[in-house]
Amino acid sequence: MKITRPTLLLDEKKCKENIGLVYKKAKKNNIDFRPHFKTHQSIEIGTWFKDIGVKKICVSSLEMAKYFAKQWNDITVAFPTNILEIDTINELSEKIQLNLLIESKETISFLKDHVKHKIGFFIKIDVGYNRTGINPNDISLINSILEISKNSENIDFNGFLAHAGHTYKCRSKNEILAIHEKSKQIMLGLKALYIEAYPDLTLSLGDTPSCSVSEDFSGINEIRPGNLVFYDLTQNQIGSNSIEQIAVAMACPIVAIHKERNEIITYGGSVHFSKDRLENQAEGIIYGRAVEKKENGWGAIIPDIYVKSLSQEHGIVSVPNSMIDNYKIGDYLMILPVHSCLTANLMKSYTTLESKEISRL
Amino acid sequence: MKITRPTLLLDEKKCKENIGLVYKKAKKNNIDFRPHFKTHQSIEIGTWFKDIGVKKICVSSLEMAKYFAKQWNDITVAFPTNILEIDTINELSEKIQLNLLIESKETISFLKDHVKHKIGFFIKIDVGYNRTGINPNDISLINSILEISKNSENIDFNGFLAHAGHTYKCRSKNEILAIHEKSKQIMLGLKALYIEAYPDLTLSLGDTPSCSVSEDFSGINEIRPGNLVFYDLTQNQIGSNSIEQIAVAMACPIVAIHKERNEIITYGGSVHFSKDRLENQAEGIIYGRAVEKKENGWGAIIPDIYVKSLSQEHGIVSVPNSMIDNYKIGDYLMILPVHSCLTANLMKSYTTLESKEISRL
Numbered sequence: 001m002k003i004t005r006p007t008l009l010l011d012e013k014k015c016k017e018n019i020g021l022v023y024k025k026a027k028k029n030n031i032d033f034r035p036h037f038k039t040h041q042s043i044e045i046g047t048w049f050k051d052i053g054v055k056k057i058c059v060s061s062l063e064m065a066k067y068f069a070k071q072w073n074d075i076t077v078a079f080p081t082n083i084l085e086i087d088t089i090n091e092l093s094e095k096i097q098l099n100l101l102i103e104s105k106e107t108i109s110f111l112k113d114h115v116k117h118k119i120g121f122f123i124k125i126d127v128g129y130n131r132t133g134i135n136p137n138d139i140s141l142i143n144s145i146l147e148i149s150k151n152s153e154n155i156d157f158n159g160f161l162a163h164a165g166h167t168y169k170c171r172s173k174n175e176i177l178a179i180h181e182k183s184k185q186i187m188l189g190l191k192a193l194y195i196e197a198y199p200d201l202t203l204s205l206g207d208t209p210s211c212s213v214s215e216d217f218s219g220i221n222e223i224r225p226g227n228l229v230f231y232d233l234t235q236n237q238i239g240s241n242s243i244e245q246i247a248v249a250m251a252c253p254i255v256a257i258h259k260e261r262n263e264i265i266t267y268g269g270s271v272h273f274s275k276d277r278l279e280n281q282a283e284g285i286i287y288g289r290a291v292e293k294k295e296n297g298w299g300a301i302i303p304d305i306y307v308k309s310l311s312q313e314h315g316i317v318s319v320p321n322s323m324i325d326n327y328k329i330g331d332y333l334m335i336l337p338v339h340s341c342l343t344a345n346l347m348k349s350y351t352t353l354e355s356k357e358i359s360r361l
Numbered sequence: 362m363k364i365t366r367p368t369l370l371l372d373e374k375k376c377k378e379n380i381g382l383v384y385k386k387a388k389k390n391n392i393d394f395r396p397h398f399k400t401h402q403s404i405e406i407g408t409w410f411k412d413i414g415v416k417k418i419c420v421s422s423l424e425m426a427k428y429f430a431k432q433w434n435d436i437t438v439a440f441p442t443n444i445l446e447i448d449t450i451n452e453l454s455e456k457i458q459l460n461l462l463i464e465s466k467e468t469i470s471f472l473k474d475h476v477k478h479k480i481g482f483f484i485k486i487d488v489g490y491n492r493t494g495i496n497p498n499d500i501s502l503i504n505s506i507l508e509i510s511k512n513s514e515n516i517d518f519n520g521f522l523a524h525a526g527h528t529y530k531c532r533s534k535n536e537i538l539a540i541h542e543k544s545k546q547i548m549l550g551l552k553a554l555y556i557e558a559y560p561d562l563t564l565s566l567g568d569t570p571s572c573s574v575s576e577d578f579s580g581i582n583e584i585r586p587g588n589l590v591f592y593d594l595t596q597n598q599i600g601s602n603s604i605e606q607i608a609v610a611m612a613c614p615i616v617a618i619h620k621e622r623n624e625i626i627t628y629g630g631s632v633h634f635s636k637d638r639l640e641n642q643a644e645g646i647i648y649g650r651a652v653e654k655k656e657n658g659w660g661a662i663i664p665d666i667y668v669k670s671l672s673q674e675h676g677i678v679s680v681p682n683s684m685i686d687n688y689k690i691g692d693y694l695m696i697l698p699v700h701s702c703l704t705a706n707l708m709k710s711y712t713t714l715e716s717k718e719i720s721r722l
Contacts, residue, residue, distance in 0.1 A: 004445040005424070038673060060674045061628075063366070079674050080616035082628050083691045084365040103617055106690045131670075131677060132617050132626055165672075255441035256464055256493050265493055267422075267443050271706050275636040309492075311526075312399060312702055313421045313440050316492060329467045330444045341673055345632050346707070 001355055003332045006268040007251045008343065010230075010350040010358065011297050014247040016048055018228050022211060023052050029217040034058050034076065036206065036226025039341045042350070042360040043071055045229065058206075058224045062088045067361045069096050077101065078163070078206065078224065080124065080132055083110045093117040099158055103134050105141070108148045108155070115154045122161035122204060125190065127183040129165035136186045139193070146194075159202035159221070160190050167209035173239045180210035188219045212240040232340035233289060237278060248350070249291060249298050249334045250343065252315055259324055263308075266315040266333055273310060273335075274342035283318070284308070288335040290317065297353045298334045307335060362716055364693045367629040368612040369704065371591075371711040371719065372658050375608040377409055379589050383572060384413050390578040395419050395437065397567065397587025400702045403711070403721040404432055406590065419567075419585045423449045428722045430457050438462065439524070439567065439585065441485065441493055444471045454478040460519055464495050469506050473513045480515060483522035483565060486551065488544040490526035497547045500554070507555075520563030520582070521551050528570035534600050541571040549580045573601035593701035594650060598639060609705065610652060610659050610695045613676055620685055624669075627676040627694055634671060634696075635703035644679070645669070649696040651678065658714045659695045668696060 001009075019035070026033035035049055038060040046057070046068060056074040059065050062085050065075045069092060076099040081089075089111075092098045099120040102108045111119070123142055126133030134141055149155045164183040170176045187203045195201055202221040205211075211225035212235070230248045231241040252268030277285050288307035292299035305323065309316040317333060327333070337343040344350075350358040362370075380396070387394035396410055399421040407418070407429060417435040420426050423446050426436045430453060437460040442450075450472075453459050460481040463469045472480070484503055487494030495502055510516045525544040531537045548564045556562055563582040566572075572586035573596070591609045592602040613629030638646050649668035653660035666684065670677040678694060688694070698704040705711075711719040 004448075005443070079628070080626055082366070082614050082616050084614045084693075087365075104690060107616075110691070130622065131672065131675065132619075135621075253443050253445045255443050255468075258493075260496075261491065265441055267440070270635065270637075270703055274631065275703070276631075311492065312706070314492065329465060330471070332445070342631055342636070345673070 001351070001353070003251045003253065005253065006272045007351050008347040008349070009249050009251055009297075009334070010352050011247045012352045012354070014245060015045070015229060018231060018241075018245055018247060019049055020052060022223070022225060022228055023054065025211075025215065026223060029220075031217050031220055032056060032222035034204070034222045034224050035229070036060070036078065036224050037068060038064065039226040039229050040344060040360065041067075042358055043068065044358045045350075046071060056222075058226070062092065064361060065092055065098065073097060075099065076122070076161075076204075076224070078161070081107050081111065083107055086110075086114050089119065090114075090116045093119045101161060102145055103132060105144050105148060108145050112148060112152045112155060118154050118156065120156045120158040121149065122158050122202075125160050125162045125186065127162040127164050127186050128179065129163060131165060133162065136190060142190075157198055157201075159198070159204065160187055161204040161206070162187060163206040164210055165207055167207050168234070168238060170209060170238050173213045176209045176213045176239060180214045183210070184217075184220060191219065208235060209238050209240045227341055230340040230344065232343075233278060233336055233338045234276065243301055243336070246336050246340075248340050248344065249336050250288070251332045251334055253332045254327055254329055257324065257327065257329060259321070262319055262321050262324060264317040264319050264324065264327055264333070266317055266335075267313060268315040268335065269313040270310040271312055272343070272346055273307070273315070273337055274339065274346055275310060276339035276342055278338055286338070288315070288337055290333050291336055293334055301336070305333075362712070362714070364612045364614065366614065367633045368712050369708040369710070370610050370612055370658075370695070371713050372608045373713045373715070375606060376406070376590060379592060379602075379606055379608060380410055381413060383584070383586060383589055384415065386572075386576065387584060390581075392578050392581055393417060393583035395565070395583045395585050396590070397421070397439065397585050398429060399425060400587040400590050401705060401721065402428075403719055404429065405719045406711075407432060417583075419587070423453065425722060426453055426459065434458060436460065437483070437522075437565075437585070439522070442468050442472065444468055447471075447475050450480065451475075451477045454480045462522060463506055464493060466502070466505050466509060469509045469516070473509060473516060476515045478515060479517065481517045481519040482510070483519050483563075486521050486523045486547065488523040488525050488547050489540065490524060492526060494523065497551060503551075518559055518562075520559070520565065521548055522565040522567070523548060524567040525571055526568055528568050529595070529599060531570060531599050534574045537570045537574045537600060541575045544571070545578075545581060552580065569596060570599050570601045588702055591701040591705065594639060594697055594699045595637065604662055604697070607697050607701075609701050609711070610697050611649070611704065612693045612695055614693045615688055615690055618685065618688065618690060620682070623680055623682050623685060625678040625680050625685065625688055625694070627678055627696075628674060629676040629696065630674040631671040632673055633704070633707055634668070634676070634698055635700065635707055636671060637700035637703055639699055647699070649676070649698055651694050651696055654695055662697070666694075
């Protein structure tokens with residue numbers, strides 16, 4: 001493989017294995033797998049899901065929904081509905097089954113007055129992450145939203161949707177499972193309350209840690225993990241995946257070596273990785289970890305080689321004195337990203353280990 | 362102005378004033394202003410520099426050099442030369458005066474063997490930032506590089522270049538001036554040593570804080586600040602600029618309001634702002650600050666309204682209880698970015714206050 005610039009390498013085999021694992025888990029639990037495509041943002045990677053039987057997807061913006069609507073006809077925009085984009089909503093819902101998220105009376109009222117074609121909506125429930133969503137005990141607000149949506153022939157209530165993003169603070173499988181169990185109970189409680197009035201009511205849960213670690217989704221109807229397509233160092237620290245499952249690595253040319261301070265400077269900075277970070281006591285803040293180069297891809301983490309700082313184009317990589325002579329200017333390092341969603345979002349394309357270029361939005 | 366999605370607004374007047382101030386300072390000191398274009402990455406904004414008389418520019422990648430080579434014929438790539446891109450170097454140096462940065466014998470030897478057309482090079486000096494560059498006391502390495510470059514008809518030694526990036530840790534003008542003074546002394550010391558052998562030797566200094574605050578550049582030949590075109594909250598905290606000089610703000614639609622925790626959720630997340638952050642004791646970590654909306658642009662900072670957290674598309678904005686009723690879903694907030702370079706790099710275009718769309722690389 002010829003590397004000349006920072007290049008986001010994609011291990012297609014690992015990626016397909018990651019997708020396959022969750023797909024099988026969903027099948028086994030008899031629930032739908034509605035993958036979140038905000039991580040890869042690629043029509044072509046989307047076909048890898050389609051090929052194994054996935055039929056519905058999730059995205060985080062109407063812009064992404066427009067892009068994927070070329071190939072997918074059931075898309076949930078898992079973000080509080082932005083009423084300023086009503087024109088795009090009407091354009092999309094004419095063509096596909098578009099599902100939106102509602103967490104206020106204002107938004108559902110606006111939609112009732114302005115949608116021209118049938119849309120579905122989920123009521124977003126806050127299961128403890130405290131970012132968006134309605135407090136599950138606020139039955140009065142839920143009822144008001146449902147009341148407003150009634151008698152509108154273009155607005156269908158799909159069910160309740162939650163994202164247990166507080167699993168990102170977990171550092172063990174048991175912590176993740178405890179949050180997942182609580183989220184499930186909250187959602188099942190709502191189902192019990194509303195199933196009579198809405199027999200087709202769907203419960204949708206989403207975070208990658210829960211979907212990676214839990215085997216029990218009883219009563220849930222669909223899962224929406226996204227990051228699992230690639231995984232990353234953050235998900236590994238949470239406990240979602242092994243290092244071997246991480247399916248993307250950035251190839252970063254070495255442009256300078258500073259032995260006197262045990263540092264290698266790579267071409268690969270914050271405009272390639274973004275600036276999400278991890279922290280640990282021994283190393284401080286890190287922005288990526290080097291892995292061994294293999295003939296066809298990459299292998300294990302090289303202990304003690306990590307990205308300690310990022311400028312716009314520079315990566316400052318800490319390399320132990322005993323290993324620094326293994327590298328020379330003109331080589332490249334392979335770096336696992338801290339947060340693959342933001343890294344992928346910055347790169348214009350992926351390069352598979354077979355040197356195939358895969359484009360994205 | 363019609364806002365429907367996160368939109369990077371550009372105050373053309375403020376921007377031109379920022380450019381003009383530094384240009385005048387350079388003129389007064391009788392030195393060249395070679396602006397760094399990595400901040401705006403836009404041919405059109407580049408013309409605002411050209412119109413007042415700027416003739417040379419600086420970029421941070423060969424990709425940017427290619428883009429700007431359509432309009433500029435003297436470009437320095439202020440990044441350690443990536444020898445893996447030798448083909449691009451040869452392609453560019455056939456057309457324009459291309460200047461590269463050298464900090465190792467390996468890189469200059471490689472260039473000597475592989476460049477096909479005339480290039481200039483600067484020896485990168487580490488004036489204390491400790492990211493890249495040669496220790497100014499390492500005369501032996503400087504001499505070796507110069508020795509290798511001799512007898513090569515395609516490689517010209519331009520002079521010494523430094524970036525005093527450690528000014529970014531300053532929190533007052535006096536701290537910045539102290540670093541600037543030290544950088545200048547280091548560079549002047551090198552000039553004294555080499556001016557006889559290289560009478561046209563140029564000294565190039567670069568950081569925005571020094572170039573904004575200092576009035577004294579005696580002995581220096583050119584300055585290369587970049588961020589000053591827009592400035593931002595970080596530069597303001599350092600002491601480079603007033604809040605009034607910040608020339609970009611992100612318009613972020615309000616998609617949810619959570620009064621119970623004094624939070625507004627905006628459409629405007631880490632894929633729009635990137636994740637550089639500031640920290641202070643009262644507020645903790647912040648990712649942006651809201652400013653007053655004005656009929657034609659924005660005004661002062663609204664105290665106590667700041668972005669406290671960013672997800673991929675979500676901005677979580679802290680709003681005091683007493684003010685939260687001033688906002689409703691479907692409004693938008695105007696947010697000053699923490700780091701305008703990374704924010705601009707994520708957005709596909711700028712929108713001026715006159716609703717003109719300005720594209721970038």
